[in-house]
Amino acid sequence: MTVAVVSGAASGLGQAFAAALAGAGYRVAGLDVADLGETGALVEAEGGELLRVECDVRDQESVDAAVDEVVTEYGALHVLVNNAGVYPQLPFEETTLADWQRIMRVNLDGPFLLTRAALPHLRAAGWGRIVNIVSAVVFLGPPELVAYTTSKAGLVGFTRALATELGPANITVNAIAPGLTRTATSARTTGADGGFERVRDLQCVPRIEEPRDLVSTLLYVCDRGSGFLTGQTINVDGGSAKH
Ligand SMILES: NC(=O)c1ccc[n+]([C@@H]2O[C@H](COP(=O)([O-])OP(=O)(O)OC[C@H]3O[C@@H](n4cnc5c(N)ncnc54)[C@H](O)[C@@H]3O)[C@@H](O)[C@H]2O)c1
Structure with missing residues (x-):
C-alpha cells in the first residue's frame, strides 16, 4: 500500500489532504505540533486510519524521529506532502x-x-512524490506578506532544483499554489475584514476557495501515473493569477 506523510495535518489544508489521501486508499501519517484528534476522526470517516505523529518540522531530531516512526509503523514511505506553514x-x-x-x-x-529525512525511504521504494504547498502569492506579490512570499518563492526554487536532482531516481517534486482558502487560520488573518471577499472578486471563479478545491490536484500529482510531471508549480486559485 502507498504510504503518505502530510505535515501540518491537524487543521486546514493538511487535514483535508490527509482525509482525501486516506479516502483514495493511501496509508496516511499526519505530523503536527497540534493535536491530530480531529483529523484522525475525519480519516476514519474515509475508511482509513491516521498515524498521529507529534512533530515540530523546524527541529531536526523531531523530524528524524517522526519519519522513523512512520517507516517503523507502515514499513515504507512513498509520498511526502510538505504542507505545514505559517503566514x-x-x-x-x-x-x-x-x-x-x-x-x-x-x-x-x-x-x-x-x-532529507524522507528521501532514503523514497529511494528504497524505487519511486516517490514530494509535494510542496506554496501559495499564489508567489505570482501576485501582495502587501504585508513579504517574508511569507519570499519563503514560498524559496520553496518554488527548492521544488525546481530538487526535481532535477531526483528525476533519475523516479521521484517527482512539484508544488501546488493555493489561492486564499477558507481555513480557521486564514479566517483569523488574511481572510478577515473582508479579505476573502476582496480576493474572490479578483478570481475568474467568483466564490471563496475551500480546502476541497485543492484535493483533486493533490491526488493527481501524487498519482503513480503522474511520473512525468515534475518541477512544476500548479496554481489552483480560481484564476486570480494567470501564468
Ligand atoms: N489558507 C490559505 O489561504 C492558504 C493559501 C495559500 C497557501 N497556504 C499554505 O497552506 C498550508 C496550510 O495552510 P492552512 O491555512 O491550512 O493553515 P493552518 O494553520 O490551518 O494549518 C497549518 C498547520 O501547520 C501546523 N504547524 C505550524 N507550525 C508547525 C511546526 N513547526 N511543525 C509542525 N506543524 C506545524 C499547525 O499546527 C497547523 O495545524 C501552509 O503552508 C500555508 O502557507 C494556505
Missing part, C-alpha cells in the same frame, strides 16, 4: 529579523528537514 501578515518595515527567521524556519527549514 502572518506583517508590514515589511515592522518585520524584525526574529519574525523573518520564524517564518523561514517553518516554511523552508521544515520542508528541507522532512524531505
Whole structure:
C-alpha cells in the first residue's frame, strides 16, 4: 500500500489532504505540533486510519524521529506532502529579523528537514512524490506578506532544483499554489475584514476557495501515473493569477 506523510495535518489544508489521501486508499501519517484528534476522526470517516505523529518540522531530531516512526509503523514511505506553514501578515518595515527567521524556519527549514529525512525511504521504494504547498502569492506579490512570499518563492526554487536532482531516481517534486482558502487560520488573518471577499472578486471563479478545491490536484500529482510531471508549480486559485 502507498504510504503518505502530510505535515501540518491537524487543521486546514493538511487535514483535508490527509482525509482525501486516506479516502483514495493511501496509508496516511499526519505530523503536527497540534493535536491530530480531529483529523484522525475525519480519516476514519474515509475508511482509513491516521498515524498521529507529534512533530515540530523546524527541529531536526523531531523530524528524524517522526519519519522513523512512520517507516517503523507502515514499513515504507512513498509520498511526502510538505504542507505545514505559517503566514502572518506583517508590514515589511515592522518585520524584525526574529519574525523573518520564524517564518523561514517553518516554511523552508521544515520542508528541507522532512524531505532529507524522507528521501532514503523514497529511494528504497524505487519511486516517490514530494509535494510542496506554496501559495499564489508567489505570482501576485501582495502587501504585508513579504517574508511569507519570499519563503514560498524559496520553496518554488527548492521544488525546481530538487526535481532535477531526483528525476533519475523516479521521484517527482512539484508544488501546488493555493489561492486564499477558507481555513480557521486564514479566517483569523488574511481572510478577515473582508479579505476573502476582496480576493474572490479578483478570481475568474467568483466564490471563496475551500480546502476541497485543492484535493483533486493533490491526488493527481501524487498519482503513480503522474511520473512525468515534475518541477512544476500548479496554481489552483480560481484564476486570480494567470501564468
Ligand atoms: N489558507 C490559505 O489561504 C492558504 C493559501 C495559500 C497557501 N497556504 C499554505 O497552506 C498550508 C496550510 O495552510 P492552512 O491555512 O491550512 O493553515 P493552518 O494553520 O490551518 O494549518 C497549518 C498547520 O501547520 C501546523 N504547524 C505550524 N507550525 C508547525 C511546526 N513547526 N511543525 C509542525 N506543524 C506545524 C499547525 O499546527 C497547523 O495545524 C501552509 O503552508 C500555508 O502557507 C494556505
